[in-house]
Amino acid sequence: QSVLTQPPSASGTPGQGVTISCSGSPSNIGSKIVTWYQQVPGTAPKLLIHSNGQRPSGVPDRFSASKSGTSASLAISGLQSEDEADYHCAAWDDSLNGWVFGGGTKLTVL
């Protein structure tokens, strides 16, 4: 049972937009910055977004992130087939004194 809650799946057609949610509590998302990772099946996770919306080199600006209270969201616009992957949210938790993750959301591009 993951500390952060994500929907297990999401889907969209090419060109569409999709949003993936991540719900937490005051001790994690409510007071800390949320980081997002992308994981293509069978490979290691890759940093997608950090520091309230910063994208590493090579990550397209179709990916953006936001946060409100104890919930965070990852938005993907103009879906492409290469976006098909699992997406994980993460944050530091002051109560647990460690990083916590969501269970991951599997994105399918129909």
Place this chain on the structure above:
Amino acid sequence: QVQLVQSGAEVKKPGASVKVSCKASGYIFFNYGISWVRQAPGQGLEWMGWTSAYNHNATYAQDFQHRVTMTTDTSTRTVYLELRSLRSDDTAVYYCARRITSPAEDWFDPWGQGTLVTVSS
């Protein structure tokens, strides 16, 4: 380029120990810590702890405190994860990841390729 290369897959019996290595290259080793994160089959990611390459101090997640040790060999730029008293539910892919620290937050980048540890009698 920055790279973390992990050791190969392991098969262990319940009650045994496993030691996974993570060799770093392409950056100033002492400037960053290494975190360990595992992923059970079909499950999400689970943080296990991290160790500083600078002073070798380690911080462990509460769930693993009593049976995990993270060590560093600076001469070979290699970090090790040892997990003891293995159970079947420790079957997972174990990842190392470089910890990047900023004034406001930390994040993990890059990640190693992962090491599958299978615990089975």
